[in-house]
Amino acid sequence: MIRAFFQSIQKTLFVFPLILLVYLVNLGLGLLLALPYFKVFRGGIGNSMEPSKLLAGYDHTVYRDLMEQIEGSIAVVDGQTPWMILIFVLLSIFFNGGIIGAMAASQDISRKSFWTNCRHYFGRFFRLSIISIIAYGILAVIIALPLAAYFKGISSSFTSEQAFVIPAIIGAGIFLFLFSFLSMSNDYAKVKIVAENSRSALRMFFSGLKFSFRHFFSAYIFYVLLAMILLVGGFTYWKLSGVVGTSSMFTIILLFIIQQILVFIRTSIRIWHLAYASSLYQNLQRGGRW
Amino acid sequence: MFFQTSSSNAQVIFPEPLSERIANYDIDVKLNAATKILDGKEILYWRNTSNDTIYDLQFHLYLNAFKNTESTFLQSGRIGTRGADLFGEGDDIWGWTEVTSMKMGNDIDLTPQIEFYQPDDDNDKDQTVIRVPLVDSLAIMPGDTIQLEIDFQAKLPQIMARTGFSRDYFFVAQWFPKIGVYEAPGQRYATEGQWNCHQFHGNTEFFADFGVYNVRMTVPENMIVGATGVLQEEKENADSTKTYYYRAEDVIDFAWTASPNFLEFTDEWEHVKVRLLIHPEHENMAPRYLESAIKTIEYFDKHVGKYPYPNLTIIDPPSFGAASGGMEYPTFITGISFSFLPEGVRSVEGVTAHEFAHQYFMQLIASNEFEEAWLDEGFTTYMENRALDATYGKKNAEIDFMGIQMGNRESRRAGYVGMENPKIAENFRPGWEFKHGGYGTITYNKTATWLSTLEGIVGLETMDQIMQTYFERWKFKHPCARDFIEIVNEVTGEDMQWFFDQVLYSAEICDYKIHRVYNGKVEKEAGIFGLGEERELIVEDEEEEDNSNEENKKYESKVIIHRIGEVKMPMEILVHFEDGEEVLEKWDGQARTYELKYERPEKIKWAQIDPEYKIYMDVNFNNNSYTTEPDAAPAYKYTSRFVFWVQQLMQTIASLV
Numbered sequence: 011m012i013r014a015f016f017q018s019i020q021k022t023l024f025v026f027p028l029i030l031l032v033y034l035v036n037l038g039l040g041l042l043l044a045l046p047y048f049k050v051f052r053g054g055i056g057n058s059m060e061p062s063k064l065l066a067g068y069d070h071t072v073y074r075d076l077m078e079q080i081e082g083s084i085a086v087v088d089g090q091t092p093w094m095i096l097i098f099v100l101l102s103i104f105f106n107g108g109i110i111g112a113m114a115a116s117q118d119i120s121r122k123s124f125w126t127n128c129r130h131y132f133g134r135f136f137r138l139s140i141i142s143i144i145a146y147g148i149l150a151v152i153i154a155l156p157l158a159a160y161f162k163g164i165s166s167s168f169t170s171e172q173a174f175v176i177p178a179i180i181g182a183g184i185f186l187f188l189f190s191f192l193s194m195s196n197d198y199a200k201v202k203i204v205a206e207n208s209r210s211a212l213r214m215f216f217s218g219l220k221f222s223f224r225h226f227f228s229a230y231i232f233y234v235l236l237a238m239i240l241l242v243g244g245f246t247y248w249k250l251s252g253v254v255g256t257s258s259m260f261t262i263i264l265l266f267i268i269q270q271i272l273v274f275i276r277t278s279i280r281i282w283h284l285a286y287a288s289s290l291y292q293n294l295q296r297g298g299r300w
Numbered sequence: 301m302f303f304q305t306s307s308s309n310a311q312v313i314f315p316e317p318l319s320e321r322i323a324n325y326d327i328d329v330k331l332n333a334a335t336k337i338l339d340g341k342e343i344l345y346w347r348n349t350s351n352d353t354i355y356d357l358q359f360h361l362y363l364n365a366f367k368n369t370e371s372t373f374l375q376s377g378r379i380g381t382r383g384a385d386l387f388g389e390g391d392d393i394w395g396w397t398e399v400t401s402m403k404m405g406n407d408i409d410l411t412p413q414i415e416f417y418q419p420d421d422d423n424d425k426d427q428t429v430i431r432v433p434l435v436d437s438l439a440i441m442p443g444d445t446i447q448l449e450i451d452f453q454a455k456l457p458q459i460m461a462r463t464g465f466s467r468d469y470f471f472v473a474q475w476f477p478k479i480g481v482y483e484a485p486g487q488r489y490a491t492e493g494q495w496n497c498h499q500f501h502g503n504t505e506f507f508a509d510f511g512v513y514n515v516r517m518t519v520p521e522n523m524i525v526g527a528t529g530v531l532q533e534e535k536e537n538a539d540s541t542k543t544y545y546y547r548a549e550d551v552i553d554f555a556w557t558a559s560p561n562f563l564e565f566t567d568e569w570e571h572v573k574v575r576l577l578i579h580p581e582h583e584n585m586a587p588r589y590l591e592s593a594i595k596t597i598e599y600f601d602k603h604v605g606k607y608p609y610p611n612l613t614i615i616d617p618p619s620f621g622a623a624s625g626g627m628e629y630p631t632f633i634t635g636i637s638f639s640f641l642p643e644g645v646r647s648v649e650g651v652t653a654h655e656f657a658h659q660y661f662m663q664l665i666a667s668n669e670f671e672e673a674w675l676d677e678g679f680t681t682y683m684e685n686r687a688l689d690a691t692y693g694k695k696n697a698e699i700d701f702m703g704i705q706m707g708n709r710e711s712r713r714a715g716y717v718g719m720e721n722p723k724i725a726e727n728f729r730p731g732w733e734f735k736h737g738g739y740g741t742i743t744y745n746k747t748a749t750w751l752s753t754l755e756g757i758v759g760l761e762t763m764d765q766i767m768q769t770y771f772e773r774w775k776f777k778h779p780c781a782r783d784f785i786e787i788v789n790e791v792t793g794e795d796m797q798w799f800f801d802q803v804l805y806s807a808e809i810c811d812y813k814i815h816r817v818y819n820g821k822v823e824k825e826a827g828i829f830g831l832g833e834e835r836e837l838i839v840e841d842e843e844e845e846d847n848s849n850e851e852n853k854k855y856e857s858k859v860i861i862h863r864i865g866e867v868k869m870p871m872e873i874l875v876h877f878e879d880g881e882e883v884l885e886k887w888d889g890q891a892r893t894y895e896l897k898y899e900r901p902e903k904i905k906w907a908q909i910d911p912e913y914k915i916y917m918d919v920n921f922n923n924n925s926y927t928t929e930p931d932a933a934p935a936y937k938y939t940s941r942f943v944f945w946v947q948q949l950m951q952t953i954a955s956l957v
Contacts, residue, residue, distance in 0.1 A: 036950055040943040047942050051935040057817070059906055059925040061934040069695070070706040074714040075922045095950050102954035139957035146956070169561075170581035171619040175640060193956050256937045263936075269944040273951065280955050 011228040014293050018286035021113045025281060028109050028124070033277045035101055037270065039094045047087045054080035065257050103139055107131025109281060110204045113288040127204075134203050137211035142196045145215070149192060153185045194233045195222035197287045205291060225294065232286050236279050247272050310514055310532055310547045318550040318608060319510035319776035322347050323479050330518040330541070331472070331558065336392065336465050338454040342476055345511075347445040350484035352493035354440040357432040357448075358417065359399075362474035365500040366395035366457040366464075370425035372418075373461070376502030376732070395457025395464060399430065399477055403449045404438060410448075420499045420732060428500040430477075450477050459623040462634065463555075466621035469579075470523075473555035473629060474506070481509050481668075481778065488668065488780040498670040501732035503739045505662075505669035505676075508552040510776055518543045519558045526577045526613045527556035528632040550608075550776060551630035552666050557615050569594045572607055578616035585637040585648055589614055592649035592691075596656045599687040603764050604660055605771040612659070614652065626651050628658030644701030646692060650708065654684040664775045672781060673739075674727045674804075678747020683767070685709040685748055709752060709916075716745040717919040726807040728781060749917045750803035753810075756914025757799070757870065758792050766791045803917065808866035811919045812889065812909050814926035815860045819903035822854040857904040859896040859926070863889065865919065874911040878902040884911075904928065 022029070054076050055061045061076060063069045077084070111127030157177060164173055199211075199218025208214050222229050247268060256262050329340040348354055365373035402410040410432050417431035418424060440446055454475050457464040463473040480497025483490035490496075496507060517525060521542045529548025536542050548554060562577040567590040574593050578586055593614060597607055615634045617624045625636030633655035637648045657680040661667070667675035685708040688697040696705040716722060724738035727747055731739060755763040770779070770787045781804060788796045802808065830836050859875060871889040876882050879902045887894055898904065906927035910918065918924065 036947050037943075039950065040947045043946055044939050044943045048935055048939040051938055052932055054922075055930065055932070055935055056923075057926045057928070057930045058922045059908065059927050059931075060922045062931050064934045065931075065937060068703060068705055070704075070714060071710045071921060074718060075920050078718060079920065079922060091946060094946070095953060098950040099954045099957060102950075103957065142957050168620065169618070171639060172581060196957070256933075259933050259936065262933060262940060266936075266940040266944075269940065273944070273947045276948070276951050280951065 011232070011290070014228070014286055014289040015232065017289035017293070018282060021285035021289060022278065022282045025109055025112050025285070028105065028112065029274075029278050029281050032102065032105055032109075032281070033274050035105075036098060036273065036277065039098050043087060043091060043094055046090070047084070050080050050083040050087060053083070066255075099139075100136075103135045104128050104132050106135050106200055106284070107204070110200055110284055110288060113285055114201075114204050114292075131204060134209060134211050134214075135200060138196065138199055138203065138215055141211055141215045142192065145192055146189065149188055150185065153181055153188070157181045190233065190237070191222065191230065192219075194229060194283075195219045197284055198222055198229065198291065200284070201287045201291045205288075205295070221291070225290065228290060229287075232290075233283065236283055239279060240276060243272055243275055310545075311530070313530055313547065313549045313610065314608075320347075320349060321511050321550065322349055322509035324511040324513070325476070325554070326514045327476055327554075328516045328518075329476070331470065331520075331523075333468065333470070333520050333523075336456045336470075338452075338456065338472070338475060340452045340454065340476055342448075342450040342452065344448040344450060344479060345445055346448070346479055348440045348442055348482065350482060350493055351442045352482075352484060353442065354482060354493070355434050355436070356495070357434065358480040358495040358497035359430050359432070360474075360478045360480065360497060360500070360506075361397040361399070361428055361430060362478070362500050362506075363395045363397040363454050363457070363463070364427040366460050367427060368394065368425070370423070371428065371500075372421055372423050372426040372732075373428070373500045373502050375423065393458045395455050395460065396427075397452060397454040397475070397477065399450055399452050401449070401451040402432065405447060406449070408438065410434075417497075418499055419495075419497065420501070423499075426499050429480075429497050452477050459621055462624045462627040464624070466618070466623070468561070469557075469559040469618055469621040469624075470519075471555075471557050471615070471617065471621065471624035471634070473553075473627070474500075476554075478508060478553075481507055488778060489671075496668065496670075498732075501670070503673075503734055504731035505673065506553065507668045507670050507778075508666070510550050510552055510666065513548045513551065513554040514545070515547075515554055515556070516543050516545045517556055517558070520560075522560040523558040524560065524562040524564070524577065525556060525558050526562070526575065526615055526632065528554045528613075528630045530611060548630060552663060553629050555629035555632055557624075559618070561618065565590060567594060569597050570601075571610060572597055573611045574614065575611065576614045576616065579618040581619060582616050582637045582639050584639055585616065585641065588643075588648045589616065589635055589637070589652055592652040593656060595691045596653040596684075596687045599690060600657070600660060600683065603686070604683065604767050605775070607659060608664070609659075612656065614655075626655065628655045628662055630663045631659070633658070642701055644696075645699055646688070646697060649692070650684070650688060650698060653687050654680060657681075657684045657687070660771065665771060666776070666778050667780065668778065669731070671730045672728070673731045673743045674747040675779070675781065675784070677743045678727070678751065681712055681744045681748035682751040685712055685752075709748070712745045712748045713752070713916060715741050716749050716917075722746070722809050722919065723807040727804045746917075752916040753803070753869070753914070754788070754796075754799065756912070756916055758788075762792060802867045802869075806867070809919050810867035810869055810915060810917045811863075811865035811923070812869075812871060812915075813862045813864055813920070813923035814907055814909055815862045815893070816858075817904050817907050817926045817928055818858040818860070819855050819928065820857075822856050822899060854899055854901055855903050857898045857900065859904065859907040861887070861894040861896075861909060863892050863894075867917070869915045869918075871909055871915070872911065873907060873909050875907045876905050878905050 060072045063072045105128060107130060108124040108128035112124060160177060161174060195218040198221045199214045202208065202217050203214045250268055251265055254261050254265050256265060324345040326343040327340055329338050331338055365371045399414060402414060404410055413432050414430050416427045417429045418426050419429065456470065456472065459466050459471060463471060480495045483496050484493050485491060498504065513529060518541050519525060521536060521540050525544040527546040528551060529546045531544065532547050533545040534542065561579055563580055563583055565576040565578065565586045567574045574590060576586055576589050593612060601607060609631045611631055613632045616637055617634060622636060625634050627634045635648060635651045635655065641648060658676065661679040662669065662676040669676055688708040694707045697708045698711045699706040719741055725734055725742055727742055766788055769791055770784055773787065774783060785797065785800050826838055828835055828837050859873065869889045871887045873885040873887060873896060874882055875885060875896060877900065885896055906925060908925040910924055
């Protein structure tokens with residue numbers, strides 16, 4: 011695990027230009043939405059002085075009045091958002107092949123082979139994504155059905171709302187754990203698709219699950235570690251945004267930079283996990299433990 | 301005392317009656333916790349205070365609203381088309397009241413004369429009002445007091461419209477045959493003597509005369525009871541039951557509750573003892589209830605008038621009986637809570653303040669809740685907003701949680717101005733005539749918002765005087781809109797009918813807008829002037845213009861205002877010039893457009909209509925100001941935030957598949 015950890019850092023640094031690529035695509039798509047959003051918001055503000063009160067903090071009256079004025083136009087922008095997200099998800103699936111291919115090669119790879127790998131694995135990764143979405147759905151149903159049955163069962167006899175809240179929290183905790191495990195093993199399935207050049211996404215999905223079970227601690231501890239880094243990053247942002255504020259253009263720009271650093275870190279962490287999965291798999295394979 | 305009651309051993313609360321005490325009840329009732337049936341004996345002492353001879357009696361049997369799906373209540377839109385969905389299934393869910401015997405004096409049996417009566421609609425299946433015609437020999441002469449002995453049985457529904465049972469929790473309201481209000485000519489809107497005894501509708505509440513209640517409630521011995529009024533006696537019976545005797549004076553109603561699980565907390569403010577009955581699951585909410593109640597009592601004492609009763613009982617229903625939460629009865633209110641409620645979400649405080657405010661606007665000032673719900677709900681909301689904003693902060697009294705702040709007053713305004721159709725109905729209409737929606741928002745939020753507007757126009761101090769005068773003059777009586785308007789006119793010394801015509805009797809909205817601020821250089825005369833021989837061409841000399849001293853430069857500046865809504869309000873306009881000087885202009889707000897014009901060396905930097913937000917019912921404050929240097933920073937702020945969260949969402953979904 012330790013060896014895989016250090017190797018993953020090397021691999022992440024090795025694919026740094028690709029991290030930048032993913033981040034820039036992410037930012038670009040966000041900005042495509044930002045332009046009409048800004049136009050609508052700016053139009054709503056017009057020459058009014060009231061919206062300036064929103065700079066110091068939230069003002070319910072100003073915000074509601076403004077939203078009443080622009081909600082129709084904002085709804086149009088909101089309607090475009092899911093499509094942009096879908097485009098990014100598809101591009102992300104596409105890039106994953108090239109990124110994992112580059113990590114597996116562990117040597118300078120040409121731009122051409124990167125795009126070739128992207129194209130080569132896209133279909134398999136896409137099928138894997140569909141399988142994982144179905145798996146998430148099944149997982150949600152498995153957790154929700156017994157909870158719903160339990161809630162129905164106690165609805166005529168409960169004496170405290172805690173009878174609902176505590177099982178709901180436990181259910182959510184179990185769901186979160188299994189969901190994260192599934193998400194993690196999905197990355198191992200991707201690594202195995204590339205390593206074994208397998209065409210069967212379904213077989214690799216189960217193979218990834220099997221791998222994650224067998225090496226649960228090595229895999230999951232790192233996954234949780236990355237999740238913790240993200241949480242700390244989120245908490246730091248929350249605190250920083252309070253300190254920096256948005257009272258002037260300068261602080262707005264400063265906060266935007268902080269936001270983008272956070273998004274870049276998040277992109278890097280995502281790719282770091284792929285690098286760790288790749289390293290762990292390779293090490294265990296070399297050691298004959300897989 | 302002008303009537304005799306069977307409870308002569310009762311401890312008198314007020315040595316001198318505070319009200320006319322027209323309808324007085326002695327009731328003995330026994331609750332069968334298994335069948336949810338109340339067996340009651342009621343002695344009603346009712347006095348004819350009019351100059352009319354009265355030939356019939358009318359009573360409310362409110363629980364019959366829940367007898368079947370054909371009642372006017374369940375046929376109304378408030379709870380779906382028929383209401384049965386809310387009830388669930390089974391025999392236990394329905395509620396009803398039946399008068400099994402009615403005697404005048406001790407021996408004149410009126411039972412055969414009882415007939416169901418529908419004064420508001422043609423629904424002959426509605427049984428929420430009964431009428432008892434009286435033969436000439438029994439007619440009630442002016443000044444007479446009659447004594448009626450009424451035996452009744454009532455089945456409580458599964459909690460519906462804040463009354464009924466849920467398992468072993470009972471909330472017993474609108475449960476006994478209750479006489480209507482006889483209105484003499486000239487009283488409120490009556491042109492001739494008549495009963496005011498409306499059917500129970502989905503959107504309406506109640507109306508009753510003041511009186512004294514002596515109520516003995518017999519319940520299983522494990523039950524803890526809370527009720528309107530003051531506990532007089534608690535007695536254990538041989539059949540494993542307990543009888544609680546409560547007395548309430550100068551009140552318009554009586555409600556009570558029983559549950560084996562109540563925890564009791566108490567506090568007091570000056571002469572008022574506050575008792576909280578709370579279910580164990582919400583025990584952690586007790587301090588919040590008590591603090592809110594005490595602070596609201598204190599605020600009302602200062603700004604409206606003295607709360608005359610010696611006590612207030614607050615009931616926190618269990619989560620399985622939450623449908624009884626958020627209701628007001630004399631000296632007895634229900635709150636609503638959730639044990640995981642964060643401190644910054646002040647719904648416990650809000651509901652407590654609201655229901656306590658009803659002690660003034662409903663109980664003490666007993667307006668007709670059927671016909672003029674705005675007089676109680678709207679006034680209550682307005683004063684509740686004031687009390688809460690003063691206690692917890694103008695911008696965070698309702699919510700102060702996770703970076704979201706919301707004051708009470710602004711939240712009510714947002715509810716009104718955010719309506720899909722704020723012109724759906726005018727305030728002044730009976731509750732049951734809001735047939736296509738809008739009842740809640742118009743009655744509560746719009747009224748509170750135009751009362752804030754009235755406060756803005758007359759000033760807070762005068763508004764307090766209005767409320768105090770209204771309270772002093774109309775406590776223990778039945779005022780109507782006209783009475784409140786007369787007080788406003790009297791206190792302000794002006795005829796304010798124009799205000800009420802627009803906000804109360806009309807559904808129109810108020811919206812003023814600064815259309816444009818314009819600054820242009822003062823142009824010298826140019827063109828052809830004069831006639832015939834004297835015709836002369838004057839041209840502008842640009843060179844001379846450029847060379848002229850900066851100090852002589854003057855600007856012709858204009859502020860152009862549009863009245864978009866139909867409501868006309870007096871307006872103040874603050875105009876700010878580049879040198880920092882400000883001019884406050886006044887406009888009567890009548891015209892469709894209005895222009896302010898200045899010729900000064902400085903340009904106008906910005907202008908703002910109603911800079912102190914006095915006209916609080918203006919539906920859009922954002923168009924009330926206009927600056928020549930607009931600030932795009934808020935748009936950048938929200939756009940960058942939007943982009944950030946969209947990026948995060950993209951990353952999250954992409955990392956999962």
